[in-house]
Amino acid sequence: MRWAWIALALALLAYPLVFTSPFYQDAGALVLLAAISASAWNVVGGYAGQISVGHAMFYGAGAYLPLLLHQHWHLPPILGVPLAIAVSLALALVVGFPTFRLQGHYFSMATLAVAELIRIVVSNWELLGAAIGLQGPAVSKNWWDLTFRSAVPYYYIFLAVLALLLYVTWHMQESRLGYYLRAIRSGERAARSLGVPVRRYKLFALMLSATFTSLAGSLYAFKTGFVDPESGLGILVSVQMIIIAALGGTGTLLGPLLGAVILVPLQTTTNTLFGGGGAGLTFIVYGGIIVLIARFEPGGLLELWHRLTAPRTRRAPAPRHAA
Amino acid sequence: MLLSAEKVTKRFAGFTAVAEADLMVEEGEIVGLIGPNGAGKSTFFNCVAGDLTPTSGRIRFAGVDVTHAPAEAHARLGIGRTFQVPATFEEMTILDNVMVGAYLRHHGWRAARAKALQVLEMTGLKDQAELRAKSLGTPGRKRLEIARVLASEPRLMLLDEALAGLTPSEIQRAIALVRDIHKLGITIVIVEHIMEVILTLAQRVLVFNQGRVIASGKPQEVIDDPAVIEAYLGRGHGRAARQP
Numbered sequence: 001m002r003w004a005w006i007a008l009a010l011a012l013l014a015y016p017l018v019f020t021s022p023f024y025q026d027a028g029a030l031v032l033l034a035a036i037s038a039s040a041w042n043v044v045g046g047y048a049g050q051i052s053v054g055h056a057m058f059y060g061a062g063a064y065l066p067l068l069l070h071q072h073w074h075l076p077p078i079l080g081v082p083l084a085i086a087v088s089l090a091l092a093l094v095v096g097f098p099t100f101r102l103q104g105h106y107f108s109m110a111t112l113a114v115a116e117l118i119r120i121v122v123s124n125w126e127l128l129g130a131a132i133g134l135q136g137p138a139v140s141k142n143w144w145d146l147t148f149r150s151a152v153p154y155y156y157i158f159l160a161v162l163a164l165l166l167y168v169t170w171h172m173q174e175s176r177l178g179y180y181l182r183a184i185r186s187g188e189r190a191a192r193s194l195g196v197p198v199r200r201y202k203l204f205a206l207m208l209s210a211t212f213t214s215l216a217g218s219l220y221a222f223k224t225g226f227v228d229p230e231s232g233l234g235i236l237v238s239v240q241m242i243i244i245a246a247l248g249g250t251g252t253l254l255g256p257l258l259g260a261v262i263l264v265p266l267q268t269t270t271n272t273l274f275g276g277g278g279a280g281l282t283f284i285v286y287g288g289i290i291v292l293i294a295r296f297e298p299g300g301l302l303e304l305w306h307r308l309t310a311p312r313t314r315r316a317p318a319p320r321h322a323a
Numbered sequence: 324m325l326l327s328a329e330k331v332t333k334r335f336a337g338f339t340a341v342a343e344a345d346l347m348v349e350e351g352e353i354v355g356l357i358g359p360n361g362a363g364k365s366t367f368f369n370c371v372a373g374d375l376t377p378t379s380g381r382i383r384f385a386g387v388d389v390t391h392a393p394a395e396a397h398a399r400l401g402i403g404r405t406f407q408v409p410a411t412f413e414e415m416t417i418l419d420n421v422m423v424g425a426y427l428r429h430h431g432w433r434a435a436r437a438k439a440l441q442v443l444e445m446t447g448l449k450d451q452a453e454l455r456a457k458s459l460g461t462p463g464r465k466r467l468e469i470a471r472v473l474a475s476e477p478r479l480m481l482l483d484e485a486l487a488g489l490t491p492s493e494i495q496r497a498i499a500l501v502r503d504i505h506k507l508g509i510t511i512v513i514v515e516h517i518m519e520v521i522l523t524l525a526q527r528v529l530v531f532n533q534g535r536v537i538a539s540g541k542p543q544e545v546i547d548d549p550a551v552i553e554a555y556l557g558r559g560h561g562r563a564a565r566q567p
Contacts, residue, residue, distance in 0.1 A: 175432065176435070182412065182423075189374065189394075190406065190412065194398055194403075195475060
Protein backbone atom coordinates (compact mmCIF):
# COMPACT_ATOMS: atom_id res chain seq x y z
CA MET A 1 0.00 0.00 0.00
CA ARG A 2 2.78 2.34 0.96
CA TRP A 3 4.70 1.49 -2.20
CA ALA A 4 1.63 2.16 -4.29
CA TRP A 5 1.48 5.66 -2.82
CA ILE A 6 5.16 6.33 -3.48
CA ALA A 7 4.80 5.02 -7.04
CA LEU A 8 1.79 7.27 -7.63
CA ALA A 9 3.61 10.31 -6.23
CA LEU A 10 6.71 9.62 -8.34
CA ALA A 11 4.63 9.11 -11.48
CA LEU A 12 2.86 12.44 -10.96
CA LEU A 13 6.12 14.24 -10.22
CA ALA A 14 7.90 12.78 -13.22
CA TYR A 15 5.10 13.23 -15.76
CA PRO A 16 6.10 16.65 -17.19
CA LEU A 17 9.73 15.56 -17.35
CA VAL A 18 8.87 12.44 -19.34
CA PHE A 19 6.28 14.03 -21.62
CA THR A 20 8.10 17.15 -22.70
CA SER A 21 5.70 18.22 -25.44
CA PRO A 22 3.75 21.33 -24.38
CA PHE A 23 0.51 19.64 -25.45
CA TYR A 24 0.95 16.81 -22.95
CA GLN A 25 2.21 19.11 -20.22
CA ASP A 26 -0.83 21.30 -20.64
CA ALA A 27 -3.12 18.25 -20.64
CA GLY A 28 -1.44 17.04 -17.45
CA ALA A 29 -2.07 20.37 -15.71
CA LEU A 30 -5.72 20.26 -16.79
CA VAL A 31 -6.11 16.75 -15.39
CA LEU A 32 -4.72 17.90 -12.03
CA LEU A 33 -6.97 20.95 -11.96
CA ALA A 34 -10.03 18.82 -12.66
CA ALA A 35 -8.87 16.40 -9.97
CA ILE A 36 -8.63 19.26 -7.46
CA SER A 37 -12.14 20.55 -8.06
CA ALA A 38 -13.66 17.05 -8.17
CA SER A 39 -11.83 16.08 -4.97
CA ALA A 40 -13.10 19.25 -3.33
CA TRP A 41 -16.66 18.47 -4.45
CA ASN A 42 -16.16 14.94 -3.13
CA VAL A 43 -15.83 16.17 0.47
CA VAL A 44 -19.45 17.27 0.65
CA GLY A 45 -20.92 15.40 -2.33
CA GLY A 46 -19.11 12.13 -1.76
CA TYR A 47 -18.26 11.67 1.90
CA ALA A 48 -21.25 13.55 3.29
CA GLY A 49 -23.54 12.50 0.43
CA GLN A 50 -24.95 16.01 -0.04
CA ILE A 51 -25.09 16.34 -3.82
CA SER A 52 -24.28 19.90 -4.83
CA VAL A 53 -25.13 20.79 -8.42
CA GLY A 54 -23.90 24.34 -7.98
CA HIS A 55 -20.23 24.13 -7.05
CA ALA A 56 -19.58 26.44 -9.99
CA MET A 57 -20.52 29.32 -7.65
CA PHE A 58 -17.41 28.65 -5.53
CA TYR A 59 -15.27 27.92 -8.57
CA GLY A 60 -16.51 31.11 -10.20
CA ALA A 61 -15.80 33.19 -7.10
CA GLY A 62 -12.28 31.76 -7.12
CA ALA A 63 -11.80 32.57 -10.78
CA TYR A 64 -13.43 36.01 -10.89
CA LEU A 65 -12.06 37.79 -7.82
CA PRO A 66 -8.32 37.58 -8.58
CA LEU A 67 -8.92 38.79 -12.14
CA LEU A 68 -11.28 41.51 -10.91
CA LEU A 69 -8.62 42.91 -8.57
CA HIS A 70 -6.12 42.88 -11.41
CA GLN A 71 -8.29 44.36 -14.14
CA HIS A 72 -9.97 47.13 -12.16
CA TRP A 73 -7.51 48.08 -9.46
CA HIS A 74 -4.25 46.72 -10.88
CA LEU A 75 -3.63 44.74 -7.74
CA PRO A 76 -1.74 41.44 -7.77
CA PRO A 77 -4.32 38.77 -8.63
CA ILE A 78 -3.08 36.52 -5.84
CA LEU A 79 -4.68 38.89 -3.30
CA GLY A 80 -8.02 37.79 -4.70
CA VAL A 81 -7.48 34.20 -3.54
CA PRO A 82 -8.26 34.66 0.17
CA LEU A 83 -11.00 37.12 -0.76
CA ALA A 84 -12.58 34.52 -3.04
CA ILE A 85 -12.39 31.92 -0.27
CA ALA A 86 -14.17 34.31 2.09
CA VAL A 87 -16.90 34.93 -0.49
CA SER A 88 -17.23 31.18 -1.09
CA LEU A 89 -17.57 30.49 2.63
CA ALA A 90 -20.28 33.13 2.86
CA LEU A 91 -22.10 31.55 -0.10
CA ALA A 92 -21.75 28.12 1.52
CA LEU A 93 -23.42 29.44 4.66
CA VAL A 94 -26.20 31.13 2.72
CA VAL A 95 -27.04 27.94 0.82
CA GLY A 96 -26.26 25.41 3.54
CA PHE A 97 -27.73 27.01 6.63
CA PRO A 98 -31.39 26.93 5.59
CA THR A 99 -31.29 23.74 3.48
CA PHE A 100 -29.25 21.48 5.76
CA ARG A 101 -32.10 21.41 8.25
CA LEU A 102 -33.93 19.34 5.66
CA GLN A 103 -33.08 15.97 4.23
CA GLY A 104 -33.08 14.94 0.62
CA HIS A 105 -32.98 17.03 -2.50
CA TYR A 106 -33.56 20.51 -1.12
CA PHE A 107 -29.87 21.18 -0.87
CA SER A 108 -29.23 20.02 -4.45
CA MET A 109 -32.02 22.21 -5.78
CA ALA A 110 -30.85 25.22 -3.79
CA THR A 111 -27.26 24.90 -5.03
CA LEU A 112 -28.46 24.63 -8.62
CA ALA A 113 -30.74 27.64 -8.27
CA VAL A 114 -28.19 29.88 -6.53
CA ALA A 115 -25.41 28.98 -8.98
CA GLU A 116 -27.59 29.73 -12.00
CA LEU A 117 -28.78 32.96 -10.42
CA ILE A 118 -25.20 34.06 -9.86
CA ARG A 119 -24.27 33.16 -13.45
CA ILE A 120 -27.14 35.24 -14.81
CA VAL A 121 -26.35 38.21 -12.56
CA VAL A 122 -22.66 38.11 -13.43
CA SER A 123 -23.47 37.82 -17.16
CA ASN A 124 -25.18 41.21 -16.89
CA TRP A 125 -22.82 42.97 -14.50
CA GLU A 126 -20.47 45.40 -16.24
CA LEU A 127 -17.98 45.49 -13.36
CA LEU A 128 -17.48 41.74 -13.77
CA GLY A 129 -17.13 42.00 -17.53
CA ALA A 130 -20.72 40.89 -18.18
CA ALA A 131 -20.88 38.34 -21.01
CA ILE A 132 -17.30 39.05 -22.11
CA GLY A 133 -15.55 38.21 -18.87
CA LEU A 134 -12.31 39.33 -17.23
CA GLN A 135 -8.67 39.08 -18.21
CA GLY A 136 -5.53 38.52 -16.18
CA PRO A 137 -2.02 39.91 -16.66
CA ALA A 138 -0.84 39.43 -20.25
CA VAL A 139 2.83 39.30 -19.30
CA SER A 140 4.24 38.56 -15.92
CA LYS A 141 5.74 41.53 -14.07
CA ASN A 142 6.42 39.69 -10.82
CA TRP A 143 6.49 36.05 -9.88
CA TRP A 144 3.42 36.55 -7.75
CA ASP A 145 1.41 37.33 -10.84
CA LEU A 146 1.62 33.56 -11.31
CA THR A 147 1.67 34.03 -15.05
CA PHE A 148 3.91 31.61 -16.89
CA ARG A 149 4.40 30.76 -20.55
CA SER A 150 4.97 27.09 -19.94
CA ALA A 151 2.42 24.74 -18.39
CA VAL A 152 5.08 23.10 -16.20
CA PRO A 153 5.02 25.61 -13.28
CA TYR A 154 1.23 25.35 -13.23
CA TYR A 155 1.50 21.60 -13.27
CA TYR A 156 3.61 21.59 -10.11
CA ILE A 157 1.51 24.24 -8.33
CA PHE A 158 -1.62 22.21 -9.09
CA LEU A 159 0.11 19.05 -7.91
CA ALA A 160 1.05 20.71 -4.61
CA VAL A 161 -2.53 21.91 -4.03
CA LEU A 162 -3.92 18.48 -4.94
CA ALA A 163 -1.47 16.84 -2.53
CA LEU A 164 -2.56 19.20 0.24
CA LEU A 165 -6.25 18.56 -0.50
CA LEU A 166 -5.78 14.79 -0.57
CA TYR A 167 -3.85 14.96 2.68
CA VAL A 168 -6.65 16.97 4.32
CA THR A 169 -9.24 14.54 2.93
CA TRP A 170 -7.28 11.52 4.13
CA HIS A 171 -6.93 13.04 7.56
CA MET A 172 -10.65 13.76 7.62
CA GLN A 173 -11.47 10.23 6.48
CA GLU A 174 -9.58 8.73 9.41
CA SER A 175 -11.02 11.08 12.01
CA ARG A 176 -14.35 11.52 13.71
CA LEU A 177 -15.41 14.00 11.04
CA GLY A 178 -15.03 11.37 8.32
CA TYR A 179 -16.94 8.72 10.25
CA TYR A 180 -19.73 11.17 11.02
CA LEU A 181 -20.00 12.35 7.41
CA ARG A 182 -20.25 8.79 6.12
CA ALA A 183 -22.86 8.05 8.77
CA ILE A 184 -24.85 11.11 7.64
CA ARG A 185 -24.63 9.92 4.05
CA SER A 186 -25.96 6.49 5.06
CA GLY A 187 -28.83 7.70 7.20
CA GLU A 188 -29.38 11.00 8.95
CA ARG A 189 -31.94 9.73 11.39
CA ALA A 190 -29.69 6.94 12.60
CA ALA A 191 -26.68 9.28 12.72
CA ARG A 192 -28.63 11.72 14.86
CA SER A 193 -29.68 8.94 17.22
CA LEU A 194 -25.99 8.28 17.87
CA GLY A 195 -25.34 11.88 18.78
CA VAL A 196 -24.12 13.26 15.44
CA PRO A 197 -24.96 16.99 15.12
CA VAL A 198 -25.97 16.44 11.51
CA ARG A 199 -26.53 20.01 10.40
CA ARG A 200 -23.28 21.34 11.84
CA TYR A 201 -21.25 18.56 10.22
CA LYS A 202 -22.90 19.01 6.84
CA LEU A 203 -22.18 22.74 6.99
CA PHE A 204 -18.58 22.11 7.95
CA ALA A 205 -18.13 19.68 5.04
CA LEU A 206 -19.66 22.19 2.63
CA MET A 207 -17.36 24.97 3.85
CA LEU A 208 -14.27 22.79 3.55
CA SER A 209 -15.38 21.78 0.08
CA ALA A 210 -16.13 25.37 -0.93
CA THR A 211 -12.69 26.53 0.19
CA PHE A 212 -10.85 24.12 -2.07
CA THR A 213 -13.27 24.56 -4.96
CA SER A 214 -12.66 28.30 -4.77
CA LEU A 215 -8.93 27.65 -4.80
CA ALA A 216 -9.37 25.46 -7.90
CA GLY A 217 -11.21 28.33 -9.59
CA SER A 218 -8.37 30.72 -8.77
CA LEU A 219 -5.80 28.30 -10.17
CA TYR A 220 -7.86 28.05 -13.35
CA ALA A 221 -7.89 31.83 -13.67
CA PHE A 222 -4.12 32.03 -13.15
CA LYS A 223 -3.50 29.41 -15.78
CA THR A 224 -5.84 30.63 -18.51
CA GLY A 225 -5.61 34.33 -17.58
CA PHE A 226 -9.24 34.68 -18.52
CA VAL A 227 -12.72 33.88 -17.24
CA ASP A 228 -16.23 34.36 -18.62
CA PRO A 229 -19.63 33.31 -17.24
CA GLU A 230 -19.60 29.99 -19.10
CA SER A 231 -16.10 28.86 -18.16
CA GLY A 232 -16.27 30.09 -14.57
CA LEU A 233 -19.91 29.75 -13.56
CA GLY A 234 -21.56 27.54 -16.18
CA ILE A 235 -23.57 24.48 -15.22
CA LEU A 236 -21.00 22.31 -17.00
CA VAL A 237 -18.38 23.37 -14.44
CA SER A 238 -20.50 21.87 -11.65
CA VAL A 239 -21.52 18.85 -13.66
CA GLN A 240 -17.94 18.07 -14.60
CA MET A 241 -16.95 17.83 -10.93
CA ILE A 242 -19.83 15.44 -10.26
CA ILE A 243 -19.14 13.25 -13.27
CA ILE A 244 -15.43 12.98 -12.53
CA ALA A 245 -16.00 12.10 -8.88
CA ALA A 246 -18.78 9.66 -9.70
CA LEU A 247 -16.77 7.98 -12.43
CA GLY A 248 -13.82 7.29 -10.15
CA GLY A 249 -15.84 6.73 -7.00
CA THR A 250 -17.57 9.19 -4.70
CA GLY A 251 -16.60 9.14 -1.05
CA THR A 252 -13.21 7.61 -1.84
CA LEU A 253 -9.86 9.37 -1.52
CA LEU A 254 -8.49 8.68 -4.99
CA GLY A 255 -11.73 8.26 -6.94
CA PRO A 256 -11.82 11.86 -8.24
CA LEU A 257 -8.17 11.72 -9.36
CA LEU A 258 -8.87 8.47 -11.22
CA GLY A 259 -11.98 10.00 -12.78
CA ALA A 260 -10.00 13.06 -13.92
CA VAL A 261 -7.22 10.94 -15.44
CA ILE A 262 -9.84 9.16 -17.57
CA LEU A 263 -12.33 11.90 -18.38
CA VAL A 264 -10.18 14.96 -19.08
CA PRO A 265 -8.07 13.35 -21.84
CA LEU A 266 -11.31 11.98 -23.31
CA GLN A 267 -12.71 15.52 -23.43
CA THR A 268 -9.52 16.95 -24.90
CA THR A 269 -9.63 14.29 -27.59
CA THR A 270 -13.24 14.94 -28.55
CA ASN A 271 -12.56 18.66 -28.61
CA THR A 272 -9.55 18.23 -30.92
CA LEU A 273 -11.39 15.79 -33.15
CA PHE A 274 -14.61 17.69 -33.48
CA GLY A 275 -13.48 21.25 -32.82
CA GLY A 276 -16.21 23.75 -31.97
CA GLY A 277 -18.89 21.23 -32.88
CA GLY A 278 -17.64 19.09 -30.01
CA ALA A 279 -19.19 21.32 -27.38
CA GLY A 280 -22.53 19.54 -27.64
CA LEU A 281 -20.68 16.26 -27.62
CA THR A 282 -19.44 16.95 -24.10
CA PHE A 283 -23.03 16.85 -22.86
CA ILE A 284 -23.61 13.56 -24.69
CA VAL A 285 -20.48 12.02 -23.18
CA TYR A 286 -21.49 13.21 -19.69
CA GLY A 287 -25.00 11.87 -20.12
CA GLY A 288 -23.67 8.53 -21.33
CA ILE A 289 -21.34 8.24 -18.34
CA ILE A 290 -24.16 9.05 -15.90
CA VAL A 291 -26.29 6.30 -17.44
CA LEU A 292 -23.49 3.76 -17.32
CA ILE A 293 -22.52 4.53 -13.72
CA ALA A 294 -26.10 4.58 -12.49
CA ARG A 295 -26.94 1.33 -14.27
CA PHE A 296 -23.85 -0.77 -13.59
CA GLU A 297 -21.79 0.56 -10.70
CA PRO A 298 -23.11 3.47 -8.63
CA GLY A 299 -19.95 3.23 -6.54
CA GLY A 300 -17.76 4.18 -9.50
CA LEU A 301 -14.65 2.50 -10.91
CA LEU A 302 -12.87 2.06 -7.58
CA GLU A 303 -15.88 0.17 -6.25
CA LEU A 304 -15.88 -1.97 -9.38
CA TRP A 305 -12.20 -2.67 -8.80
CA HIS A 306 -12.85 -3.70 -5.18
CA ARG A 307 -15.67 -5.92 -6.28
CA LEU A 308 -13.58 -7.66 -8.91
CA THR A 309 -10.49 -8.09 -6.77
CA ALA A 310 -12.24 -9.18 -3.59
CA PRO A 311 -15.29 -11.24 -4.50
CA ARG A 312 -15.11 -12.93 -1.10
CA THR A 313 -16.40 -9.90 0.75
CA ARG A 314 -19.51 -9.48 -1.38
CA ARG A 315 -21.68 -11.51 0.94
CA ALA A 316 -21.11 -12.35 4.53
CA PRO A 317 -20.87 -16.01 5.36
CA ALA A 318 -23.98 -17.08 7.23
CA PRO A 319 -23.31 -16.25 10.87
CA ARG A 320 -22.70 -19.36 12.90
CA HIS A 321 -25.07 -18.27 15.60
CA ALA A 322 -27.60 -16.06 13.95
CA ALA A 323 -29.31 -13.45 16.07
CA MET B 324 -36.05 8.70 38.71
CA LEU B 325 -34.00 8.25 35.53
CA LEU B 326 -36.75 8.95 33.02
CA SER B 327 -40.07 10.60 33.63
CA ALA B 328 -42.56 11.30 30.88
CA GLU B 329 -45.66 13.12 32.08
CA LYS B 330 -48.89 13.59 30.17
CA VAL B 331 -47.16 13.18 26.82
CA THR B 332 -49.50 13.91 23.94
CA LYS B 333 -48.69 13.76 20.24
CA ARG B 334 -51.12 14.87 17.56
CA PHE B 335 -50.68 14.62 13.81
CA ALA B 336 -52.99 16.99 11.94
CA GLY B 337 -55.95 16.36 14.23
CA PHE B 338 -55.24 12.68 14.83
CA THR B 339 -54.13 11.98 18.40
CA ALA B 340 -51.56 9.20 18.28
CA VAL B 341 -50.60 9.44 21.95
CA ALA B 342 -52.86 10.94 24.62
CA GLU B 343 -51.49 11.95 28.02
CA ALA B 344 -49.20 8.96 28.41
CA ASP B 345 -47.09 8.71 31.56
CA LEU B 346 -43.96 6.66 31.98
CA MET B 347 -41.62 6.61 34.98
CA VAL B 348 -38.48 4.55 34.81
CA GLU B 349 -36.08 4.00 37.70
CA GLU B 350 -32.39 3.46 37.10
CA GLY B 351 -31.69 -0.26 36.52
CA GLU B 352 -35.20 -1.27 35.46
CA ILE B 353 -36.36 -3.16 32.39
CA VAL B 354 -39.72 -1.77 31.31
CA GLY B 355 -41.82 -3.17 28.48
CA LEU B 356 -44.25 -1.23 26.29
CA ILE B 357 -46.86 -3.42 24.64
CA GLY B 358 -50.11 -2.92 22.81
CA PRO B 359 -51.83 -3.79 19.54
CA ASN B 360 -50.73 -2.33 16.20
CA GLY B 361 -51.33 1.39 15.94
CA ALA B 362 -51.71 1.77 19.70
CA GLY B 363 -49.20 4.62 19.81
CA LYS B 364 -46.25 2.77 21.34
CA SER B 365 -43.85 3.70 18.58
CA THR B 366 -44.95 7.33 18.51
CA PHE B 367 -44.51 7.57 22.26
CA PHE B 368 -41.17 5.81 21.96
CA ASN B 369 -40.03 8.29 19.31
CA CYS B 370 -41.05 11.19 21.56
CA VAL B 371 -38.88 9.79 24.33
CA ALA B 372 -35.99 9.24 21.90
CA GLY B 373 -36.23 12.83 20.66
CA ASP B 374 -37.16 11.91 17.11
CA LEU B 375 -40.56 13.53 17.56
CA THR B 376 -41.43 16.53 19.69
CA PRO B 377 -44.55 15.98 21.83
CA THR B 378 -47.48 18.31 21.22
CA SER B 379 -47.78 18.71 24.97
CA GLY B 380 -46.46 17.13 28.13
CA ARG B 381 -43.02 16.97 29.63
CA ILE B 382 -40.13 14.52 29.41
CA ARG B 383 -37.24 14.64 31.87
CA PHE B 384 -34.14 12.49 31.76
CA ALA B 385 -31.71 12.40 34.70
CA GLY B 386 -33.12 15.71 35.91
CA VAL B 387 -32.82 17.47 32.54
CA ASP B 388 -35.87 18.59 30.60
CA VAL B 389 -35.49 16.99 27.16
CA THR B 390 -39.02 17.58 25.85
CA HIS B 391 -37.87 19.86 23.04
CA ALA B 392 -34.28 18.68 22.69
CA PRO B 393 -33.19 17.22 19.32
CA ALA B 394 -32.36 13.53 18.96
CA GLU B 395 -28.59 14.12 19.03
CA ALA B 396 -28.89 15.86 22.41
CA HIS B 397 -30.73 12.82 23.75
CA ALA B 398 -27.85 10.64 22.64
CA ARG B 399 -25.33 12.92 24.31
CA LEU B 400 -27.26 12.81 27.58
CA GLY B 401 -27.26 9.03 27.50
CA ILE B 402 -30.45 7.89 25.75
CA GLY B 403 -29.65 5.31 23.08
CA ARG B 404 -32.19 3.78 20.74
CA THR B 405 -32.62 1.17 18.05
CA PHE B 406 -35.03 1.35 15.13
CA GLN B 407 -38.00 -0.81 14.31
CA VAL B 408 -36.64 -1.22 10.78
CA PRO B 409 -32.87 -1.49 11.25
CA ALA B 410 -31.10 1.68 10.11
CA THR B 411 -27.54 0.44 9.88
CA PHE B 412 -25.01 2.37 7.77
CA GLU B 413 -25.11 -0.06 4.85
CA GLU B 414 -21.96 0.91 2.97
CA MET B 415 -19.78 1.08 6.06
CA THR B 416 -18.15 -1.93 7.66
CA ILE B 417 -19.59 -3.38 10.84
CA LEU B 418 -16.62 -2.06 12.78
CA ASP B 419 -17.06 1.43 11.31
CA ASN B 420 -20.78 1.38 12.15
CA VAL B 421 -19.92 0.74 15.77
CA MET B 422 -17.14 3.34 15.70
CA VAL B 423 -19.69 6.03 14.83
CA GLY B 424 -21.35 5.20 18.14
CA ALA B 425 -18.04 5.02 19.98
CA TYR B 426 -16.98 8.47 18.75
CA LEU B 427 -19.68 10.02 20.94
CA ARG B 428 -17.55 9.57 24.07
CA HIS B 429 -14.11 8.83 22.61
CA HIS B 430 -12.59 11.48 20.40
CA GLY B 431 -9.43 9.79 19.22
CA TRP B 432 -9.42 7.09 16.53
CA ARG B 433 -7.51 4.67 18.73
CA ALA B 434 -9.83 5.02 21.72
CA ALA B 435 -12.96 4.81 19.55
CA ARG B 436 -11.64 1.71 17.82
CA ALA B 437 -10.77 0.02 21.10
CA LYS B 438 -14.26 0.72 22.43
CA ALA B 439 -15.86 -0.56 19.22
CA LEU B 440 -13.85 -3.78 19.26
CA GLN B 441 -14.79 -4.39 22.87
CA VAL B 442 -18.48 -4.00 22.02
CA LEU B 443 -18.16 -6.24 18.95
CA GLU B 444 -16.63 -8.91 21.16
CA MET B 445 -19.51 -8.67 23.61
CA THR B 446 -22.21 -8.76 20.93
CA GLY B 447 -20.60 -11.61 19.01
CA LEU B 448 -19.99 -9.61 15.83
CA LYS B 449 -16.21 -9.55 15.99
CA ASP B 450 -15.67 -12.17 13.28
CA GLN B 451 -17.61 -10.03 10.82
CA ALA B 452 -16.02 -6.70 11.82
CA GLU B 453 -14.57 -5.96 8.39
CA LEU B 454 -17.68 -6.85 6.40
CA ARG B 455 -20.10 -4.20 5.22
CA ALA B 456 -23.32 -3.84 7.16
CA LYS B 457 -25.36 -4.58 4.05
CA SER B 458 -24.00 -8.12 4.03
CA LEU B 459 -25.89 -8.90 7.27
CA GLY B 460 -29.41 -10.30 7.45
CA THR B 461 -32.14 -8.84 9.66
CA PRO B 462 -31.00 -10.57 12.88
CA GLY B 463 -27.43 -9.39 12.31
CA ARG B 464 -28.57 -5.83 11.63
CA LYS B 465 -30.62 -5.71 14.79
CA ARG B 466 -27.62 -6.95 16.71
CA LEU B 467 -25.41 -4.38 15.01
CA GLU B 468 -27.82 -1.58 15.96
CA ILE B 469 -27.62 -2.67 19.57
CA ALA B 470 -23.82 -2.80 19.34
CA ARG B 471 -23.70 0.70 17.86
CA VAL B 472 -25.80 2.09 20.69
CA LEU B 473 -23.77 0.22 23.31
CA ALA B 474 -20.60 1.82 21.98
CA SER B 475 -22.11 5.22 22.69
CA GLU B 476 -22.26 4.22 26.38
CA PRO B 477 -25.90 5.05 27.13
CA ARG B 478 -27.55 5.06 30.55
CA LEU B 479 -30.92 4.23 29.05
CA MET B 480 -31.44 2.01 26.03
CA LEU B 481 -34.68 2.14 24.05
CA LEU B 482 -35.23 -1.02 22.04
CA ASP B 483 -37.90 -0.72 19.32
CA GLU B 484 -39.00 -4.25 18.44
CA ALA B 485 -35.41 -5.42 18.51
CA LEU B 486 -36.58 -9.03 18.43
CA ALA B 487 -39.34 -8.94 15.83
CA GLY B 488 -38.71 -11.17 12.83
CA LEU B 489 -36.23 -13.44 14.61
CA THR B 490 -36.50 -17.22 14.80
CA PRO B 491 -37.07 -18.78 18.25
CA SER B 492 -33.39 -19.67 18.68
CA GLU B 493 -32.32 -16.17 17.62
CA ILE B 494 -34.79 -14.74 20.12
CA GLN B 495 -33.18 -16.75 22.90
CA ARG B 496 -29.77 -15.36 21.99
CA ALA B 497 -31.13 -11.84 21.74
CA ILE B 498 -32.77 -12.15 25.16
CA ALA B 499 -29.42 -13.25 26.56
CA LEU B 500 -27.81 -10.19 25.01
CA VAL B 501 -30.41 -7.85 26.52
CA ARG B 502 -29.74 -9.46 29.92
CA ASP B 503 -25.99 -8.92 29.46
CA ILE B 504 -26.61 -5.27 28.65
CA HIS B 505 -28.80 -4.93 31.72
CA LYS B 506 -26.00 -6.41 33.84
CA LEU B 507 -23.78 -3.56 32.67
CA GLY B 508 -26.10 -1.28 34.61
CA ILE B 509 -27.97 0.05 31.60
CA THR B 510 -31.68 0.75 32.07
CA ILE B 511 -33.86 -0.68 29.30
CA VAL B 512 -37.21 0.29 27.81
CA ILE B 513 -38.37 -2.24 25.26
CA VAL B 514 -41.25 -2.06 22.79
CA GLU B 515 -42.27 -5.54 21.82
CA HIS B 516 -44.99 -7.49 20.10
CA ILE B 517 -43.91 -10.90 21.25
CA MET B 518 -45.50 -11.53 24.67
CA GLU B 519 -43.02 -14.27 25.52
CA VAL B 520 -40.17 -11.78 25.32
CA ILE B 521 -41.86 -9.21 27.51
CA LEU B 522 -42.85 -11.80 30.08
CA THR B 523 -39.31 -13.11 30.44
CA LEU B 524 -37.51 -9.79 30.27
CA ALA B 525 -39.54 -6.95 31.68
CA GLN B 526 -40.00 -6.26 35.36
CA ARG B 527 -42.81 -3.86 34.60
CA VAL B 528 -45.11 -3.45 31.63
CA LEU B 529 -47.19 -0.60 30.20
CA VAL B 530 -50.02 -1.46 27.85
CA PHE B 531 -51.02 1.03 25.16
CA ASN B 532 -54.31 1.10 23.35
CA GLN B 533 -55.63 3.82 21.06
CA GLY B 534 -52.98 6.23 22.24
CA ARG B 535 -53.60 5.74 25.95
CA VAL B 536 -51.90 3.75 28.65
CA ILE B 537 -54.65 1.36 29.72
CA ALA B 538 -52.73 -0.73 32.22
CA SER B 539 -49.40 -0.98 33.92
CA GLY B 540 -47.79 -3.27 36.46
CA LYS B 541 -46.02 -6.62 36.71
CA PRO B 542 -46.21 -8.58 33.44
CA GLN B 543 -48.32 -11.41 34.88
CA GLU B 544 -50.85 -9.00 36.44
CA VAL B 545 -51.13 -7.00 33.27
CA ILE B 546 -51.89 -9.88 30.94
CA ASP B 547 -54.71 -10.98 33.22
CA ASP B 548 -56.23 -7.51 33.20
CA PRO B 549 -59.62 -7.62 31.39
CA ALA B 550 -59.00 -4.24 29.74
CA VAL B 551 -55.80 -5.59 28.22
CA ILE B 552 -57.43 -8.77 26.99
CA GLU B 553 -60.18 -6.67 25.48
CA ALA B 554 -57.67 -4.42 23.73
CA TYR B 555 -55.90 -7.36 22.19
CA LEU B 556 -58.77 -9.71 21.44
CA GLY B 557 -61.81 -7.48 21.14
CA ARG B 558 -64.81 -6.67 23.29
CA GLY B 559 -66.46 -10.07 23.43
CA HIS B 560 -63.38 -11.74 24.83
CA GLY B 561 -62.98 -9.01 27.39
CA ARG B 562 -66.43 -9.69 28.74
CA ALA B 563 -65.76 -13.41 28.66
CA ALA B 564 -62.65 -12.88 30.71
CA ARG B 565 -64.51 -10.80 33.26
CA GLN B 566 -67.32 -13.32 33.62
CA PRO B 567 -65.67 -16.70 33.59
